Amino acid sequence: MTTGDRFAAPGVARWNGDYGVSYGDGGTALVLGRERGPFSLLAVASTSEPHLEEMHRGSEQFLKLSAAGLRGLVKTALDEAGLLPGEISAVALPRFGSDRIRPVYLPTVTSQFATNVQVLETGRHTGHLGAGDAAAHLADLHSAKSVEPGSIALLISGGTGFSWSCLIVRVEDAPQ
Helix, strand or coil, X not given: CEEEECCCCCCCCCCCCHHHCCECCEEEECCCCXXXXXXXXXXXXXXXXXXXXXXXXXXXXXXXXXXXXXXXXXXXXXXXXXXXXXXXXXXXXXXXXXXXXXHHHHHHHHCCCCCCCEEECXXXXXXECHHHHHHHHHHHHHHCCCCCCCCEEEEEEEEXXXXXXXXXXXXXXXXX
């Protein structure tokens, strides 16, 4: 599976601080298979809130609707995986890296889990990669020395329009 995005004008005002998102042109690639690999995919979920498209034009409803969307997304993914919130060891937030966006995601998502959930800092070196965020989250998780085999991680991605998706994976191999 491959992805590729280029965030260029006039569609994206890359340097204007669009909600603090740092856009990164880039591509990702994954090999998916039935054989044992570094991760087992337990669940995939996505949701959208098209009304939030207005946020790129100054709407004030972002905080309330995004918190509700995230809570619903996480519940759907946990239900699909047959997991309880306390079984999640690590969470990767969307690769936005924004102090304006992070206050929405961090409290909304981590409030659903035990206080010992590890929040992975992702996107510092790449920014938001669009469709490639999920694959980049997996690469970051694979290189995270603090995530042990058997751990279960929730990897959240976000996009304009507005949409969220997440993967729940079990770490099968020790990080390289």
